[in-house]
Amino acid sequence: MSPNTTPEARRIERAAAERFDATLSIAPDASGLEELARNLEHRSHRRYAERPVPPELLQVLFACAFSAPSKSDLQQADIIHVSDAARRRAIVETIPDMPWIMNAPVFLIFCANNRRIRQIGEWRGKPFVNEHLDHFMNAAVDAGLVMMNFIRAAEAAGLGTCPISAVRNRADTVSGVLELPQGVFPVAGLCAGYPAEAGRITPRLPLNVTVHEDRYSESELREKIEAYDRRRHAVLPYRRQRNIERFGEAPFYGWSEDKARQYAVPERTDFGAFIRRQGFSLK
Numbered sequence: 182m183s184p185n186t187t188p189e190a191r192r193i194e195r196a197a198a199e200r201f202d203a204t205l206s207i208a209p210d211a212s213g214l215e216e217l218a219r220n221l222e223h224r225s226h227r228r229y230a231e232r233p234v235p236p237e238l239l240q241v242l243f244a245c246a247f248s249a250p251s252k253s254d255l256q257q258a259d260i261i262h263v264s265d266a267a268r269r270r271a272i273v274e275t276i277p278d279m280p281w282i283m284n285a286p287v288f289l290i291f292c293a294n295n296r297r298i299r300q301i302g303e304w305r306g307k308p309f310v311n312e313h314l315d316h317f318m319n320a321a322v323d324a325g326l327v328m329m330n331f332i333r334a335a336e337a338a339g340l341g342t343c344p345i346s347a348v349r350n351r352a353d354t355v356s357g358v359l360e361l362p363q364g365v366f367p368v369a370g371l372c373a374g375y376p377a378e379a380g381r382i383t384p385r386l387p388l389n390v391t392v393h394e395d396r397y398s399e400s401e402l403r404e405k406i407e408a409y410d411r412r413r414h415a416v417l418p419y420r421r422q423r424n425i426e427r428f429g430e431a432p433f434y435g436w437s438e439d440k441a442r443q444y445a446v447p448e449r450t451d452f453g454a455f456i457r458r459q460g461f462s463l464k
């Protein structure tokens with residue numbers, strides 16, 4: 182650590198060590214240190230204080246969210262702010278194992294919207310000839326970027342958030358509750374509010390697994406993942422093992438065992454059919 186360090190530079194170094202077991206250093210006079218530190222210190226929050234989120238702040242966060250880049254400036258994302266308790270309850274009933282959704286001061290659904298661009302084509306008398314998987318993906322990526330911008334802005338404003346892909350568990354029901362028309366589909370929900378607790382940094386795979394130089398590489402991948410399993414287990418062990426009835430109790434239960442077990446069980450296998458019903462051919 183440099184002797185001329187600043188509190189923000191120290192936060193960056195500390196968070197990088199916790200997150201990646203990496204020794205990073207940054208010049209104390211580099212710009213944007215506060216934002217870099219906040220990015221590195223990200224954590225999802227599932228418990229919220231009773232303090233409400235001011236409506237005018239929420240509008241600013243929406244504006245920040247929709248300042249995200251957009252594929253070809255097509256602007257194929259929407260947010261549905263679910264403020265009606267009955268509608269929220271109807272969504273939460275499809276996700277009984279996530280009570281934090283009902284308790285969050287703010288609940289949003291980030292949607293991909295391929296409908297608007299088709300409507301514009303019709304109004305302007307032009308054929309729509311881009312009915313293919315890439316078009317679906319562009320809208321989904323736009324929605325993801327808008328959600329990420331919202332998360333960053335919310336964290337800067339002192340809020341905590343938790344994305345909820347489980348809104349896709351019963352996408353048909355959730356779409357019905359939100360009255361989503363053809364061409365619009367939910368990508369993820371997001372809980373937001375002032376955090377009730379500090380939370381903690383979740384360790385990630387080391388950067389030498391996920392960052393590649395010039396070409397894709399899997400050099401010593403298995404050893405690196407096993408080392409990550411051990412590092413993560415030392416600071417954030419899983420509280421319970423998945424599917425013990427089928428796989429037994431593992432003497433050492435790390436991230437890779439958890440993820441292997443998670444994907445040994447089919448998940449949202451009907452989502453493709455739902456998306457086709459929403460008007461996407463996915464060709």
Ligand SMILES: Cc1cc2nc3c(=O)[nH]c(=O)nc-3n(C[C@H](O)[C@H](O)[C@H](O)COP(=O)(O)O)c2cc1C
Nearest residue numbers: 223224225279343344345346347348369381382383
């Ligand atoms: C697209 C997406 C969907 C997610 N869905 C859920 C969810 O349904 N329920 C939940 O509790 N957390 C959900 N999460 C939060 C992740 O579990 C969390 O980001 C991950 O465990 C890493 O923790 P961290 O965000 O604190 O670093 C989701 C995250 C993303 C990016």
